[in-house]
Amino acid sequence: MQAAVKIENLRKTYGDTIAVDGISLNVAQGQIYGLLGPNGAGKTTTMRCICTLTRPDSGMIEVAGATEVRAIRDRLGYVAQEVALDKVLTGRELLKFQAALYHIPAKQIGDRIEYVLDLLQLQPYADKLSGTYSGGLKKRLDLAAGLLHQPAVLILDEPTVGLDIQSRLAIWEFLRKLRTLGVTVLVSSHYLEEIDALADRVAIINRGKIIAEGTTDELKNKVGGDRITIRIREFAEFQEAERAQKILQQLPIVQSITINPAQGNAVNLFVTPEPNAIMEIQNMLAAVDIEVFSLSQSRPSLDDVFLAATGQTILDAEIAQAELAIANRGKKKK
Ligand SMILES: Nc1ncnc2c1ncn2[C@@H]1O[C@H](COP(=O)(O)OP(=O)(O)OP(=O)(O)O)[C@@H](O)[C@H]1O
Structure with missing residues (x-):
């Protein structure tokens, strides 16, 4: 089957900054495909290159079989991170304006607008000024605009940033519905739980x-x-945690073990999954009189995947990226 989005060896630099460093992707039709990464990882640049809004330095881009700019734009809808609505227009007027930009034949415009207003449950707000919309409504109007020309692929950059939980869940629900309608969705996010909840592949x-x-x-x-x-306790001393660490290191099921000072010196272990793991750990600690305040077990998260590959959590990577940006700004001022 033809890929919905295929990119090979994409590269884009801005001066000394390598924003995209040889990315290849193959997104199958009808999937929700997630791009997960910390701020500054290169998600927006990758998406803008796919949408032909940014010209890559090198690499191949194909959207539903098309490689020419005009044909690619016909096949995809793009919803950027920032909502850019003209506040003095109503929702319906904005969609009319968008329809003209997409060169939708005049005869079809009315039906298409009704369709996307229904799809996003925007009918009750369609004739109100978009400037009065809540954040969630604005995002829904943006999505409606991106779908007006019935694209095969919808590309969304951080669609729920700044939204309350209710609006976020409504967007998730809507993206799942799009999938059942056969639309391929490529979505970027730095929220682990968003990609975990939505994406077929990531x-x-x-x-x-x-x-x-x-x-x-x-x-x-x-x-x-x-x-x-x-x-060991709600706020354990580092030495206490270290003692537990040394003892537990001897257990064959323990793959790695670290102490997290940000979590009251909690001891974090990765263990080989087996039914008696917790009991083995409790027995080992009890044998040396270390009492346990709390103990919890969970499957690895996508953050653990990130940690295993980079040695940092996504949050740590975002902090490092923000510090780098501040340092670079400082250098430029000098
Ligand atoms: N127009 C630009 N000019 C200069 N540098 C840029 C430009 N756009 C992006 N960059 C840099 O390229 C890198 C990747 O940025 P990009 O916006 O693609 O990341 P991101 O993962 O989408 O993060 P965010 O969610 O914060 O946008 C960053 O270091 C960023 O500062």
Whole structure:
């Protein structure tokens, strides 16, 4: 089957910054495909290149079989991170304006607008000024505009940033509905739970490169073990945690073990999944009189996948990226 989106060896630099460093992707039709990565990882640049809004330095881009700019634009809808609505127009007027931009034949415009207003449950608000819309409504209007020309592929950059939980869930629900209608959705996010909840497949991006790709289950299974978090006390001394760490290191099921000072010196373990894991750990600690305040077990998350590949959590990577941006700004001022 023809891919909905195919890119090979995409590269884009801005001066000294390598925004996209040789990314290749193959998105099958009818999927929700997630691009997950910290801010500054290169997600927006990759999407803008696919949408022909940014010209890559090199690489191949194909959207539903098309490689020419005009043909690619016909086949996809793009919903950018920032909502850019003209506040003095109503929702319906904005859609009319968009329809003209997309060169939709005049006879079809009315039907298409009604269709997207229904699809996004925007009818009650269609004749109100878009400037009065809530954040969630604005996003829904943006989505409606992106779907007016009935694209095969919808590309969404961070669709729920800044939205409340209710609006976020409504967008998720809508994207799932689009999938059942056969539309391929390529969505970027730095929210782990968003990609986990939505995506059939995911590419995890860091510093312009794909560091892992697969279904969310495949990626989590590759990390290997289960995660176990032990708290000796609510706020344990580092030495106490270190003592537990040394003892537990001797257990064959323990793959890795770290102490997290940000979590009251909690002891974090990755262990080989087996039914008696918790009991073995409890027995080992009890044998040396270490009492346990709390103990929890969970499957690896996508953050653990990121951690295993980069040695950092996504949050750490975002902090590092923000610090780098501040340092670069400082250099330019000098
Ligand atoms: N127009 C531009 N000029 C200069 N540098 C840019 C430009 N656009 C992006 N960059 C840089 O390229 C890198 C990747 O940015 P990009 O916006 O693609 O990342 P992202 O993963 O989408 O993050 P965000 O969600 O914050 O947009 C960053 O270091 C960014 O500062």
